[in-house]
Amino acid sequence: MANSKSSVVLPFLVGVVASLVLGWWAFPKVLYSQKTQPIRFDHVVHVEDQAMTCDQCHTFRENGSFAGLPTTQSCADCHSDVQGEDPEEERFVTEYVQQGKEVEWLVYQYQPDNVYFSHIAHKDIECTKCHLDVANMKNPPVYYENRISGYSKNTMKMWECERCHAQNGASNACFVCHK
Amino acid sequence: MQHMEFKVKWGMVIDLDKCTGCGACSIACRAENNIPPMQDASNKLRTTDWMNIYELSNGKKFPDLEIAYLPRPCMQCGNPSCSTVCPVVATTKDEEGGIVSQVYPRCIGCRYCMAACPYHARYFNWFDPIWPEGMEKTLTPYVSARPRGVVEKCTFCHHRFNAAKEQARANGADPLDLPEDAYIPACAEACPTGAIVFGNLKNPEHRVAKLAASKYAFRLLARLGTDPQVYYYSKRDWVRQLGDNYLQKELKGGEHV
Numbered sequence: 001m002a003n004s005k006s007s008v009v010l011p012f013l014v015g016v017v018a019s020l021v022l023g024w025w026a027f028p029k030v031l032y033s034q035k036t037q038p039i040r041f042d043h044v045v046h047v048e049d050q051a052m053t054c055d056q057c058h059t060f061r062e063n064g065s066f067a068g069l070p071t072t073q074s075c076a077d078c079h080s081d082v083q084g085e086d087p088e089e090e091r092f093v094t095e096y097v098q099q100g101k102e103v104e105w106l107v108y109q110y111q112p113d114n115v116y117f118s119h120i121a122h123k124d125i126e127c128t129k130c131h132l133d134v135a136n137m138k139n140p141p142v143y144y145e146n147r148i149s150g151y152s153k154n155t156m157k158m159w160e161c162e163r164c165h166a167q168n169g170a171s172n173a174c175f176v177c178h179k
Numbered sequence: 180m181q182h183m184e185f186k187v188k189w190g191m192v193i194d195l196d197k198c199t200g201c202g203a204c205s206i207a208c209r210a211e212n213n214i215p216p217m218q219d220a221s222n223k224l225r226t227t228d229w230m231n232i233y234e235l236s237n238g239k240k241f242p243d244l245e246i247a248y249l250p251r252p253c254m255q256c257g258n259p260s261c262s263t264v265c266p267v268v269a270t271t272k273d274e275e276g277g278i279v280s281q282v283y284p285r286c287i288g289c290r291y292c293m294a295a296c297p298y299h300a301r302y303f304n305w306f307d308p309i310w311p312e313g314m315e316k317t318l319t320p321y322v323s324a325r326p327r328g329v330v331e332k333c334t335f336c337h338h339r340f341n342a343a344k345e346q347a348r349a350n351g352a353d354p355l356d357l358p359e360d361a362y363i364p365a366c367a368e369a370c371p372t373g374a375i376v377f378g379n380l381k382n383p384e385h386r387v388a389k390l391a392a393s394k395y396a397f398r399l400l401a402r403l404g405t406d407p408q409v410y411y412y413s414k415r416d417w418v419r420q421l422g423d424n425y426l427q428k429e430l431k432g433g434e435h436v
Contacts, residue, residue: 063342064349114284114323116341120348173274178282179323179338 032144032153038103039096040088040139047135054127054135066119069105072096106143108132108154116179129164130156183257187355188277188408189335190380191367192390193250195235195413197374200248205230207369208252210317211336213324215308227302229253229333230366237417247418249411250375252366253300253333254399255279257406261292261301261332269330275355277408278335286329293330297400298407301332335377336364359385380408397422 046052057070076097082090096103109131111117122130132141132154144153158177165172208214208230220226235247255272259279262270269285270292272278293301307327310318318324321338325331343362344354359378367375378385390396391410397419398407413419 060349062349064345064347065342112284114282116321116338118341118345118348120345121354123348171274173280174271174282175274175278175280175334175337178280179321179341 031147033147035106035143035145037106037140037143039092042086042088042138043134043140044136044138045084045086060120060123064118064120069107072100072102106152108141108143108152110152110155112151114178116177183272183277185275185277186381187275188380189255189340189362190378190387190391190408190410191252191335191364192376192387192396192410192412194374194376194390195247195249195411195418196415197372198248198250198370199372200232200234200246201371202232203369203371204250204366204375205232207365208333211319211322211365212334213308213318213322215310215324216314217306225305227304227331229300229302229331231299235418235421245415245417247413247415250366251298251300251399252335252364252409253279254298254405254407254409255335257408258404260295260297260403260405264291264295266291276340278337278340279332280337281330281332281334283323283325283329283331288328288330290330297403297405301330303330304328336366339364395419400424 046057047054057074059067059070061067075092079089079093079097082093092103095101128135134140145151146153161177162172164170165176170176205228209228212229214227214229217226229252231251233249233251235249237243237245239245255278257272257277259270259272262272262279265271266289267285267287269283269287270279270281272280274280288303290301290303293299293303304325304327308324319338321342340362343357347354347357347361357379359382363377367377376386376390378387380388380391382388387410390412393412395414396410396412398410399422401407402423411418411422
């Protein structure tokens with residue numbers, strides 16, 4: 001009797017554990033491909049050593065829209081020539097500034113086309129509430145791309161937007177965030 | 180469904196005595212809202228015109244014949260027939276401003292809303308949207324393109340509302356108390372005769388509020404109780420009469436019996 005019971009329970013437990021390992025550990029590893037930024041941009045040098053603020057490079061336009069990432073031209077305000085020792089900076093100057101090319105940065109937070117997000121409406125909230133705390137990183141974090149959807153792993157999910165809106169009494173009407 | 184009240188109600192008054200039927204509003208709408216060009220637009224049951232223009236006639240013979248043109252956007256009804264029948268909550272009227280939303284990735288293309296809308300303001304995408312090479316540069320980045328198989332409609336150029344709110348925030352002003360003309364849809368902007376007036380119906384200072392209160396203002400099929408946010412304006416009696424279905428013997432009326 002005891003013998004026949006364990007012959008059912010043991011394979012079942014092994015199956016459960018195998019499924020858990022597969023679903024929680026193996027599948028997420030397979031699902032995301034890892035990418036690195038085209039230039040190893042060091043935020044710490046800019047933020048701590050040069051005492052720059054976030055909004056010096058990540059600016060609002062006059063009409064209230066958000067410019068997002070700086071252009072090569074605005075980087076070239078300082079980096080028209082090589083400033084320091086970092087080989088990545090030299091690569092940036094020779095490959096992008098001197099060629100007049102834009103860097104194809106990987107954006108960790110890009111939303112689908114049907115999502116509308118206004119940065120200026122959220123400007124009193126800490127950037128790191130939604131964004132990775134890159135200001136304290138010497139190396140840009142790894143970019144995880146979902147192999148099926150093509151979106152970044154860090155792209156905010158709708159339930160996260162909705163939860164914060166609900167907690168702060170902001171509207172969760174469809175057209176507040178969708179276009 | 181509960182009738183929602185908003186502090187701001189975006190509305191439109193279209194002066195049918197000023198409208199010449201030129202079609203500028205319709206074209207401006209197409210360009211603004213990424214409505215793809217069609218190879219063959221001969222089958223009008225398959226075309227898309229968020230701002231469609233109807234021709235009205237008093238039915239008389241020359242020289243008494245009179246013609247009027249009626250541009251028809253989405254009425255942004257206070258009691259929308261469409262959103263109440265949508266099985267997947269892809270269309271709602273829940274945002275401040277009272278614009279009826281349409282979320283394309285959520286739409287399953289069942290077209291209940293099209294059957295429900297008494298104004299034929301909704302359109303189904305029968306075909307893949309294709310822009311001939313080079314024309315993709317004309318796409319508006321603030322409006323998402325729709326795939327085949329979903330329903331779409333006029334949104335009062337909702338992206339312009341968003342842009343106006345951002346501008347207000349940049350100026351340190353209240354985004355829900357926009358000055359007149361800070362936000363107007365593409366059709367109203369393009370209209371060469373100024374027949375389309377746009378603004379907040381709840382703000383008595385705005386021209387729409389004054390025009391909508393006029394005795395010459397009327398709404399399409401008002402008797403259905405849809406409570407549209409689009410008003411029409413005409414000093415011609417026969418035009419106002421065509422705004423609703425009347426029986427032969429009640430031609431003087433307009434109110435409920």
